[in-house]
Amino acid sequence: MTAKNLPLTRRLILQGIGSAALIGFGDLPALAAANDKYPQEAFKQKSDADAIKSLYGKTAEASDKVKLDAPEIAENGAVVPVSVTTTLTAVTSISFFVSENPSALAASYLIFEGTVPSVANRLKMQKTSNVTAIVEAGGKLYSATKEVKVTVGGCGG
Amino acid sequence: MSMIGNAAFAALLLTSAATQALAASEADFKAAYEAAKTADNRAAALHNRWTTTEVALTAAKTAAAAGDFDAAIAAAKDAEALAKASIFQATREKERWKDAEIR
Amino acid sequence: MPVQVLILPLLAALALALLVHPAPAADAPNPVADAKAFKTYFATKFPKLKLEDFVNGPYSMSEDMRRQWQEKEQFPPYEFALEAGKQMFATPFKNGRTYADCFPNSGIGIRQNYPYFDEKQGKVVTLELALNRCREANGEALYSYVEDEMASLTAYMAFTSRGKPMNIKIPNDPRALEAYEDGKRYFYTRRGQLNFSCASCHIQGPGERLRAEILAPALGIMNALPIYRSEWGGMGTTSRRLITCNSQTRAVPLDPQSDEYRDLEYYLSYMSNGLPISGPGARP
């Protein structure tokens, strides 16, 4: 971040602070729990395979139409920026799995009509692991996997 | 002296020696701990204590509290050695730091 | 005994004394030359980097890390600490005054001038110290130098100075030069059982890895403070960073804002004069 675009970040952040000021407290009737109940079972599964089966009930095939972006070496396992985008159409769901985590499923997103099939988020990773993104498109599952290295930082001691 | 007498006498010697050793090691522990504490205080005066000295001192105190004076003395000796090393480091670095300076 | 005989041993002793202690004037502190040599060292070690980019620490050293940082900077996790700091800064003390009354320019856009040398007390004053002195002067309890409140306040003040060049002054006062030298000595002195000095990692090792972390260059390292570390899951003050560094080399830290730390911050900030303030920084 060179000096010249630093003020840009300041503007972005101030903008952020500004837009947060519009706070609506009036709580409409509890938002209908959409058509998706929280997939409790899927989040309990240890391995990728079981979590995918529990969540979608089918298996995925790797596809280069699923672009997974994750760091080669995570700067810190607590905050690992991971994002996915796809050129597939009729996408209804996107999920992220970290196989070496205590439970593999990290996050799952429902994609609705008109929503762009692309998500960025920050995940926790316990140790070096494969990160897999699954895209459900047209009723079929497509996946991309990348290894992300994670080690303890600092000199410890 | 009958055989039994000897054995009993030997046993007696052993126990008294052991208790004596035990009593002595408590005193030994106190001395060793004192020596370590003094050295660590000198390191503190030089603003150069090591965290590992603290760990060894605590280990010595816990072992002593549990009555295991051999471990306590060993830990106290460790602490003293570490404290002395930190003193040596402080005195040596007094001038040596200049060697690393970017000029 | 003739006088000459007496003088000879005296002269010899004097000569010997001189040998052992070279004339102190030989290396009188020369901050301007030091700073020039400091910057030249880093410019030669990392020829592709522009000077101002050093303020981004590890992210100026590795592309993979830089991308992760830029992703975080879009909507940084220190957003909340920044807002908390902004709100605290404006909240009046019980006596109705605020921090703005304690600081020049109401405390906005002045972080780059800290630490400064206070000629009345003959000591270095850091931003964290000035904030607590302001609280004290207004009858408020002091903040811990390593907890969230001080981190949020200094984060906000740093934010209002983003992009401004570090601007540390060393007045023509022997005590200021002494504080500067004291800071330099601390920076280069090896300590702890690992026997590292600040320079062992931040002069010899920037760009190299310490397990997952990439070592930040010493040049510009103060410009990003306070820092939100993913490791800490929160904003950390300069004091917390210095103390943690000490314990990582297995040296027992001194009390926060001890003279050594204040002088160290004075020396190290002076070395980065001219480089932009980039705090609050996000770090691994």
Added chain:
Amino acid sequence: MASTIRVRATVNGELTEVQTLIRHPMDTGLVKDAQGAIVPAHFIQQLTFEHNGKTVFLADWGPAVSKDPYVKFGFKGAAKGDDLKIRWVDNLGATDTITTKIQ
């Protein structure tokens, strides 16, 4: 109490880009605190985004989502000034809601 949700929703052309940062500990329930006691699991489970009464994006999160969670996505069919309602609920039943204007 200020909202825990920070959002930036900006539309250009027909695409609205939404970035959200939420203040939440996202505790996994697997971590011990300084005194050695387990910090109970406390994480956002469901986060929903609603535009004109229609859900445009729904997130189901586990404890592996980072502290102060962040998510970015985009959707079509919104205009400047439209409302975007964001609501989260966590595993302890706590919740927070805000409505923001698309810039």
